[in-house]
Amino acid sequence: MGKQTTEMLKGTLEGIVLAILAVQPAYGYEITARLRDQGFSDIAEGTVYALLVRIEQRGFVDVEKVPSEKGPPRKVYTINAQGGAYLEEFWRTWSFLAERIEQLHHRIERTNEEGE
Amino acid sequence: MAAKWYELITGSLDDKKAYRQYKARIAALPEPYGTAAKAFERYFMYNGGITDGDSAVMITMLNDFADLWERAAVDGTPIEDIVGDDPVEFAEAFAAAYAGKRWIDKERNRLTETIQNLEGKEER
Numbered sequence: 001m002g003k004q005t006t007e008m009l010k011g012t013l014e015g016i017v018l019a020i021l022a023v024q025p026a027y028g029y030e031i032t033a034r035l036r037d038q039g040f041s042d043i044a045e046g047t048v049y050a051l052l053v054r055i056e057q058r059g060f061v062d063v064e065k066v067p068s069e070k071g072p073p074r075k076v077y078t079i080n081a082q083g084g085a086y087l088e089e090f091w092r093t094w095s096f097l098a099e100r101i102e103q104l105h106h107r108i109e110r111t112n113e114e115g116e
Numbered sequence: 117m118a119a120k121w122y123e124l125i126t127g128s129l130d131d132k133k134a135y136r137q138y139k140a141r142i143a144a145l146p147e148p149y150g151t152a153a154k155a156f157e158r159y160f161m162y163n164g165g166i167t168d169g170d171s172a173v174m175i176t177m178l179n180d181f182a183d184l185w186e187r188a189a190v191d192g193t194p195i196e197d198i199v200g201d202d203p204v205e206f207a208e209a210f211a212a213a214y215a216g217k218r219w220i221d222k223e224r225n226r227l228t229e230t231i232q233n234l235e236g237k238e239e240r
Contacts, residue, residue, distance in 0.1 A: 028190070044200025045193060047209055049184050054213035071190030072183060 009040070013092035013115050016040075017051055018060060025078040026053055027066070052077055060086055134175045141182040149189040152199070153181070159207045176216045 009016075019036050020026065031052070032045045052075075055061050060083030065073040079087070142153050160177075188198050199206040 028187075029193075042200070044196075045188075046184065046198040046204060046206045047200055050206070050210040050213050051197075053180050053210075057213060072186050075183070077237060081164070 012094070013051055013091075014055060015087060017048065018055065018079055018087045018090065021061065021077055021079040021111075022087060025064075025076050027074040027076045031077075055083065058085075085092070112114065128171065131171045132177060135178070138175070138178045138182055141186065145189050148162055149185050152195050154183045156181070156199075156203070156210075157208055159204075169170055173214050180214060181210070181223070 016032060016035070020031055021097070026034070028049050032043060033050045035043050037049065039074060050067050052061070056063055060079065061077045064076045064078070066076050067073050142150065145153055157178075159234065160181075184198070187193075188195075
């Protein structure tokens with residue numbers, strides 16, 4: 001992933017992670033793995049972990065410590081009502097932004113074609 | 117339980133205990149995780165400014181941080197998978213999750229309030 005992708009992802013990763021959690025609860029590594037499956041190949045586990053901590057602090061997820069075969073228990077994150085409300089707003093905002101940027105893109109392309 | 121009088125001078129003993137426990141967890145990490153964790157910790161101490169006012173936030177952060185590295189060590193996750201290409205960016209992102217209590221927030225609030233109080237006062 002390029003620098004620009006990383007920059008653009010910054011503002012949206014919270015929504016993306018909540019969207020993944022809306023499908024089913026998961027722990028940190030599972031979320032990173034699912035993101036990688038979706039094509040976010042270079043995403044660091046620590047970035048996802050830091051983000052999970054943040055959405056936990058903001059009250060968007062409930063956390064349960066589940067014992068693992070080896071090592072410390074894993075923290076499993078479940079989206080709660082507050083997180084669900086945030087996610088809905090995220091999708092509305094995303095649709096708005098995507099639509100506007102797409103329109104801008106087309107308008108600029110049309111103007112360029114007419115100019116030629 | 118009321119804090120003992122000498123804790124006014126020395127800081128909370130519970131915090132000290134929690135901090136010692138955190139240090140022990142980091143010290144117990146195998147290499148290369150121990151060195152990585154200590155390097156980030158050093159950066160937090162210089163850059164964080166999180167302790168000011170609320171040591172509980174600091175303790176929470178350090179415990180989460182220890183959780184992360186213990187898990188990575190057990191799973192044998194490569195350091196690069198944990199921190200990505202840019203360790204500084206990771207450190208900033210991690211600390212930002214706890215940014216609610218940074219010293220700069222006091223100044224941010226002060227700036228916001230001052231400007232808000234100006235609204236409607238200007239002559240037109």
